[in-house]
Amino acid sequence: MSSLQPVRGTHDLLPDESMRHRWVEETAFAAARRYGYGEIVTPIFEFTDVFSRTLGDTSDVVTKEMYTFTDRSGESITLRPEGTAGVARAFISNGLAQSLPLKLFYRGPMFRHERPQKGRLRQFHQVGVELLGVESPVADVEVIALAWRVLSELGLGGKVRLEINTLGDSESRLAYRNTLTAYLSEFRSALSEDSRNRLDRNPLRVLDSKDEGDRRIVENAPPMGESLTPAAREFFEQVTSGLARLGIPFITNPRLVRGLDYYCHTAFEFTTTALGAQGTVLAGGRYDELIAQMGGPRTPGIGWAAGVERLSMLVEAVPSALRPISIIPMGDDLAAVAVAERLRRAGMVVDMGFSGNMKKRMARANKANARFAVILGEEEGARNAVTIRDLDTGLQDEVPLAMLEEHFGRLV
RNA sequence: GCGGGUGUAGCUCAGUUGGUUAGAGCGCCAGGUUGUGGUCCUGGAUGUCGUCGGUUCGAUUCCGAUCACUCGCCCCA
Numbered sequence: 282m283s284s285l286q287p288v289r290g291t292h293d294l295l296p297d298e299s300m301r302h303r304w305v306e307e308t309a310f311a312a313a314r315r316y317g318y319g320e321i322v323t324p325i326f327e328f329t330d331v332f333s334r335t336l337g338d339t340s341d342v343v344t345k346e347m348y349t350f351t352d353r354s355g356e357s358i359t360l361r362p363e364g365t366a367g368v369a370r371a372f373i374s375n376g377l378a379q380s381l382p383l384k385l386f387y388r389g390p391m392f393r394h395e396r397p398q399k400g401r402l403r404q405f406h407q408v409g410v411e412l413l414g415v416e417s418p419v420a421d422v423e424v425i426a427l428a429w430r431v432l433s434e435l436g437l438g439g440k441v442r443l444e445i446n447t448l449g450d451s452e453s454r455l456a457y458r459n460t461l462t463a464y465l466s467e468f469r470s471a472l473s474e475d476s477r478n479r480l481d482r483n484p485l486r487v488l489d490s491k492d493e494g495d496r497r498i499v500e501n502a503p504p505m506g507e508s509l510t511p512a513a514r515e516f517f518e519q520v521t522s523g524l525a526r527l528g529i530p531f532i533t534n535p536r537l538v539r540g541l542d543y544y545c546h547t548a549f550e551f552t553t554t555a556l557g558a559q560g561t562v563l564a565g566g567r568y569d570e571l572i573a574q575m576g577g578p579r580t581p582g583i584g585w586a587a588g589v590e591r592l593s594m595l596v597e598a599v600p601s602a603l604r605p606i607s608i609i610p611m612g613d614d615l616a617a618v619a620v621a622e623r624l625r626r627a628g629m630v631v632d633m634g635f636s637g638n639m640k641k642r643m644a645r646a647n648k649a650n651a652r653f654a655v656i657l658g659e660e661e662g663a664r665n666a667v668t669i670r671d672l673d674t675g676l677q678d679e680v681p682l683a684m685l686e687e688h689f690g691r692l693v
Numbered sequence: 694g695c696g697g698g699u700g701u702a703g704c705u706c707a708g709u710u711g712g713u714u715a716g717a718g719c720g721c722c723a724g725g726u727u728g729u730g731g732u733c734c735u736g737g738a739u740g741u742c743g744u745c746g747g748u749u750c751g752a753u754u755c756c757g758a759u760c761a762c763u764c765g766c767c768c769c770a
Contacts, residue, residue, distance in 0.1 A: 289761070587770060
């Protein structure tokens with residue numbers, strides 16, 4: 282039995298659901314194109330280094346969630362757990378420093394060996410964008426504006442909340458890390474076990490602990506703002522005033538920290554309360570040092586990724602598919618398929634069953650939500666005509682066979 | 694990775710205080726209508742009661758393990 286089940290945390294997308302996914306993806310891509318983005322397709326696996334070097338040794342993604350295996354050449358290969366590292370690698374591999382600034386959109390499956398829950402799968406799908414080569418906070422504003430545009434067009438404007446924070450430049454970050462560590466160390470024994478670990482590995486994460494006791498301690502922690510260099514503060518100020526100017530609603534959350542090590546300056550998250558513990562629906566930030574860290578020319582970047590499954594669970598109305606025309610043969614199926622083919626060549630959506638009497642075929646047409654049925658009866662056939670039934674009104678007409686395309690052309 | 698819940702027909706779920714033919718609604722199939730769907734009526738099929746093992750004369754029911762889903766934590770899209 283186990284071999285007939287999909288692997289834990291994976292699942293099949295049947296046509297109805299895959300339609301929703303496709304719509305989410307296409308909506309995101311269409312918006313991204315309006316902002317000048319082109320699609321990049323990178324491999325879904327990379328040498329393990331690509332991820333382990335960039336995501337940080339302390340992140341869970343690297344320490345316990347990667348699908349890593351050795352291939353037949355003895356290389357360590359990893360199924361991509363996120364999109365940015367692969368894009369950064371492709372940027373370097375292809376010498377794209379030539380063509381900055383660069384706006385890239387991507388989509389596709391990601392893999393993380395986590396414990397599955399609703400909205401959390403081992404194979405899931407993301408859409409994302411990366412804007413490379415722009416130092417200015419205008420890039421942050423535009424990238425967040427694109428995220429907001431995508432969510433709005435999916436009808437989720439009222440369901441999500443944008444939280445934003447700055448992690449500062451490396452100088453600010455280091456300074457803050459020190460003051461925060463000093464502060465938290467005083468309360469070390471009062472912290473939860475998880476947070477004591479965080480304190481050692483990545484103290485910033487203590488800030489968004491859900492533990493009550495931790496929260497009380499964190500409330501009085503020195504805020505990040507005080508450790509920011511003037512330049513970092515000015516940068517963040519530009520980002521927030523840019524968003525305000527575009528009328529994009531947001532709240533600043535000084536405790537927002539991103540999990541992956543490569544982020545700096547702007548960090549943001551769109552969250553919902555509708556998905557339980559998996560409330561983050563789209564998230565991103567700036568990563569000015571990532572490409573340099575990988576061995577490429579220092580190139581600033583900012584981007585985000587969104588979970589297609591999570592978005593698709595929130596989306597209500599997916600535009601309905603085109604309603605087909607159903608062909609109903611009365612005896613000569615080959616003649617019927619020829620008629621179907623004519624209409625399809627003319628660009629129409631045409632459905633035709635492979636068996637059954639007329640009643641059954643009409644029922645099928647109805648189930649397919651067909652707009653019209655083309656009935657190929659003997660009587661009309663003798664006059665080189667067909668009957669066209671409007672399935673909404675129940676009215677039907679006889680139309681000469683030769684006029685079919687023209688007839689439907691007028692209706693559409 | 695840690696802790697809790699659940700697992701009966703394609704779907705949503707009843708049920709069996711352990712007993713021989715396991716149910717409903719929806720869906721599906723057929724008929725009422727030899728050339729007409731959506732409504733209605735009639736009839737029908739469907740389950741290794743998640744899997745493996747244990748206890749028992751007997752297990753879908755009790756016990757154990759396992760797998761999957763699910764809720765929370767960790768973390769994240």
